[in-house]
Amino acid sequence: MSKPIIILDGISFRYDELTVLEDICLSIRDKDFLGIVGPNGSGKSTLLKLILGLLRPQQGTIEIFGTSPAQARLKIGYVPQFATFDRNFPITVLNTVLQGRLGKTRTLFGYTRQDREAARQSLAEVEILDLEQRPLTALSGGQLQRVLIARALTCSPEVLILDEPTAHIDPKVEEGVFELLKRLNERLTVIVVSHDVGFITRYITRVACLNRRLVCHPATELTGKMIEELYGGPLKVVQHDTLIHGHD
Amino acid sequence: MEDFLHALITQNFMQNALIGGLLASVACGIAGSYVVVKRIGYMAGGIAHAVLGGMGLAYFLGRDPVAGAIITALLAALVIGVVGIYWRKQEDTAISALWAVGMAAGVLFISATPGYNVDLMSYLFGNILMIPRHNLYLIFWLDLGIVLFVLLFYKQLLAVSFDEEFAELRQVPVKLFSLLLLCLVALTVVILIQVVGLIMVIALLALPAAIAGQFVNALGKMMIVAMVLGVLFTSGGLAASYQYDLPSGAVTVLLTGLAYLLATVGKAVWHQWQVRRSAA
Numbered sequence: 001m002s003k004p005i006i007i008l009d010g011i012s013f014r015y016d017e018l019t020v021l022e023d024i025c026l027s028i029r030d031k032d033f034l035g036i037v038g039p040n041g042s043g044k045s046t047l048l049k050l051i052l053g054l055l056r057p058q059q060g061t062i063e064i065f066g067t068s069p070a071q072a073r074l075k076i077g078y079v080p081q082f083a084t085f086d087r088n089f090p091i092t093v094l095n096t097v098l099q100g101r102l103g104k105t106r107t108l109f110g111y112t113r114q115d116r117e118a119a120r121q122s123l124a125e126v127e128i129l130d131l132e133q134r135p136l137t138a139l140s141g142g143q144l145q146r147v148l149i150a151r152a153l154t155c156s157p158e159v160l161i162l163d164e165p166t167a168h169i170d171p172k173v174e175e176g177v178f179e180l181l182k183r184l185n186e187r188l189t190v191i192v193v194s195h196d197v198g199f200i201t202r203y204i205t206r207v208a209c210l211n212r213r214l215v216c217h218p219a220t221e222l223t224g225k226m227i228e229e230l231y232g233g234p235l236k237v238v239q240h241d242t243l244i245h246g247h248d
Numbered sequence: 249m250e251d252f253l254h255a256l257i258t259q260n261f262m263q264n265a266l267i268g269g270l271l272a273s274v275a276c277g278i279a280g281s282y283v284v285v286k287r288i289g290y291m292a293g294g295i296a297h298a299v300l301g302g303m304g305l306a307y308f309l310g311r312d313p314v315a316g317a318i319i320t321a322l323l324a325a326l327v328i329g330v331v332g333i334y335w336r337k338q339e340d341t342a343i344s345a346l347w348a349v350g351m352a353a354g355v356l357f358i359s360a361t362p363g364y365n366v367d368l369m370s371y372l373f374g375n376i377l378m379i380p381r382h383n384l385y386l387i388f389w390l391d392l393g394i395v396l397f398v399l400l401f402y403k404q405l406l407a408v409s410f411d412e413e414f415a416e417l418r419q420v421p422v423k424l425f426s427l428l429l430l431c432l433v434a435l436t437v438v439i440l441i442q443v444v445g446l447i448m449v450i451a452l453l454a455l456p457a458a459i460a461g462q463f464v465n466a467l468g469k470m471m472i473v474a475m476v477l478g479v480l481f482t483s484g485g486l487a488a489s490y491q492y493d494l495p496s497g498a499v500t501v502l503l504t505g506l507a508y509l510l511a512t513v514g515k516a517v518w519h520q521w522q523v524r525r526s527a528a
Contacts, residue, residue, distance in 0.1 A: 052417060073417050085411040089285055090465050099407045102418035108400045135465030155418070 004029050005159070005189065006051060011060035013046055020046045024060070024214045028159075033185045033203065036193045038210035044193045045081075047210065048163055051191075052078060065158075074103050077152030077188075079162040082144065087136060093147050094132040097122055100154025122150040126180060142173030149180065159189040166196060178203045252487045262486075264384060265376040265496070269482025271387040272443045272452075275394050277475030279436035280457035281467055282429055286409050289454050291328050291430065294343035296437045296449040298324040300354030303371050308357040313371065314383060317441060321434035324350065329427040374445030374497030376486065387439050394432055398471075405429060406467055443482060444497040451501045455508045456481065462515050481507065 004027035011024040020043040028034055038044050049055040050062060053069030064072035077100070100122065101115040111119075123129040126146040131139070139147065145165055152160055162181070166174040181190055182203055192204065208214055255262045283292050302320025303313040324346055331342040358368050370378060398405065407415040408425045416422045433453075440449045460473035485500025492499075 054413065054416065073419060076417070078414065078417050080411070080413060084413055086285070086287075089410055090461055090467055090470050091406070091410060092466060095406070095466065096410070098403070099410070099414060099418065102403065102407055102415065102420055105403075107404075110402055137465070151414070 005065055007061075007063045008051070009061050009063075011047075011050060011057045011062065013043070013050060013055065013057050019212065021050075021057075022213050024210075026208060026214060028189065028191065030158075031185065031189055033182070033190045033205045034192070035204035035207045036191065036210055037207060038195065040195055042211040044195070044210055045163055047214075048161060048191075048193055051161065052076065074155065075158045077155040077157030077160045079145075079148045079152045079160070079165060081163045082141075082168050087144070089136060091136050092132070093123070093128070093134050093136065093139070094119055096136060096147055097132075097150045097154050100151045104156070118156075119150070119154050122153040125153060125184075126150045140173075141169040142176065145169055145173075145177055146180070149177075149184075153184075157188065159191065160184060161191045161193075163193050164195070165192060166194065249487065249491065252490045255490060261377055261379075262490070264379050264381060265486055266483060267384055268376050268379045268387065269443060269486060269500075270479055271384060271391055272439050273456075273475050273478030273482060274391045275387075275436040275439050276452055276456060276478040277460075277471045277473075278394055278398055279433045280453045280455075280474050280478075281460070281470045282405070282409060283433060283453050284457040284461055285467065285470075286429070288430075288433070289450060290340070290343055291325075291332075292433050292437060292453050293450045294328060294347040295321055295324045295430075295434050296441065296446045297348070298346040298350030299437065299441065299446055300371060301350035301352075301357070302354075304354030304357030304361075308361045314386065314438065314442070317438045318435070320350065321438050322431055325430040325434035326427060329430045333423050333426065370445070371441065372445050372447050373495060374441065374443055374448065376443050376482075376496050376500075379442055383442060387442070390435050390439055394435065397428070397432065401425070401428075402468070409467070444500055448497055448501045451504050452478065452481070455504045459508055459511045462511055477507070 006026075006028040008024050008026040011021060012019070013021040024047065036044055036047065046055065050057055051064070051069060053062075053071075053073060062069050065075055094116070097119040098111050098115055101111060101118060105111055105115045120129060120132065123132055126149050128143060128146045128150065131143060131147075136144065136147070145168075149160075149162075149165075152162075160181075165177055165181075169177065181192065184190060252262075256266060279292075283289055299317045299320045302316035302318075302323075304316075305320075306313045306316025327346065328339070328343055332339045335342075354371075355368075369375075404415070404420050404425055407418070407420055408422055408429070412422050412426070415425075436453065437446075437449050440452050444452050456474040456477035457470060459477055460470045464470050464473055481504045482500055485503050486496055488494070488503065489496035489499040
């Protein structure tokens with residue numbers, strides 16, 4: 001069993017009076033494909049922001065690659081929800097993906113030829129190199145999702161973190177995105193946050209159910225099949241979430 | 249038109265006015281594009297109006313109002329920027345307060361200044377025909393600073409405008425660049441006040457870039473097109489106002505607004521036609 005690369009220990013987080021996360025313990029190992037599932041408002045995005053170092057927990061510690069989240073940032077490729085940016089922004093696919101080179105490229109002036117090569121390689125990896133000159137406004141949901149994944153890959157990350165990657169795309173396209181993530185998981189650790197429990201279980205190797213508290217399925221490496229045996233498919237996982245809610 | 253060209257050749261103030269418009273268009277195209285894509289028109293409006301306080305104070309003290317404008321504009325930008333970063337919920341209120349308080353202070357300072365208050369009108373509505381030569385130099389240096397800054401940090405500014413969160417994760421100093429971007433807008437506001445006055449600044453800041461945004465798909469191209477449009481609107485406005493003896497700022501803004509309306513409606517109609525044609 002490989003060593004944990006991300007360790008959350010006793011994390012609690014509040015927005016003013018509202019407790020969003022309570023006593024979260026979670027360790028993620030190299031090459032894990034972890035799914036964090038839970039209903040809307042269960043604190044999934046907050047948990048991601050803590051791991052990314054965009055928020056600080058009031059209690060507990062987070063260690064990533066043996067250091068703090070803020071310092072480990074450049075090793076993480078982040079794929080945000082569509083809502084974090086304006087889909088009508090005047091920008092091409094290539095220029096969006098190039099943003100992944102920030103922090104690695106020179107500070108002054110534009111991107112270098114090397115940056116562009118790295119960006120094109122990522123575009124090729126997610127199979128949309130032919131779209132590089134397209135404006136973002138002209139893309140379908142599935143294409144846009146691949147652009148965001150390519151941008152994250154251009155960071156040359158060791159961990160890929162995706163926030164609701166299938167929220168705005170139809171099921172057919174969704175399958176393609178997860179096949180892509182499965183392929184990337186051969187060389188990367190992948191963490192996917194989703195409220196869509198049913199689909200995710202077919203791909204992930206471990207699952208964490210979140211609703212303010214996290215039900216770790218600790219140390220057990222669950223396969224998709226085992227989860228289905230344990231919970232009898234997606235329906236029961238939802239019931240399980242409801243049960244946790246009852247605790248609160 | 250012949251009269252205008254004749255005046256342009258023979259009259260010094262007409263040349264200054266034309267050059268002022270051309271120079272202002274550079275800053276206007278760049279800052280305006282950021283204002284449009286970041287949707288910070290209200291902030292820009294707040295800065296513009298707050299500036300009257302500084303202009304009034306400088307006028308009262310017998311100093312150059314433009315110097316007062318620059319200082320107040322930068323201060324207002326920093327206040328709005330810092331409030332936006334640390335008290336996001338208060339941002340809207342803070343802008344409204346600065347907007348009105350700045351104007352009120354300006355009006356009081358100007359009314360307390362002895363003498364004939366002709367300048368108030370030109371601060372509010374602009375008077376490009378009165379623009380002195382040394383202000384043109386000032387606008388030139390401000391332009392140069394803005395262009396240089398944007399050339400050097402284009403990729404960071406683009407990333408911050410597009411997706412702040414991702415930029416922060418890539419270790420771009422997002423707060424610093426957001427503040428610098430607001431300062432850039434503030435300096436542009438000062439430039440444009442001299443062309444169309446502080447009340448109508450927002451039209452010249454936002455509309456050329458908004459028109460450009462409908463036809464191009466890159467921020468850089470948007471800036472260039474907005475600059476060209478700025479040149480057309482300021483010189484067109486100047487010519488028309490001279491020809492018909494109308495206030496130049498108002499004519500320029502009306503021309504800009506008309507172009508925006510035509511572009512928007514034209515684009516919508518064109519789009520409809522395309523859809524219908526592809527359906528047929």
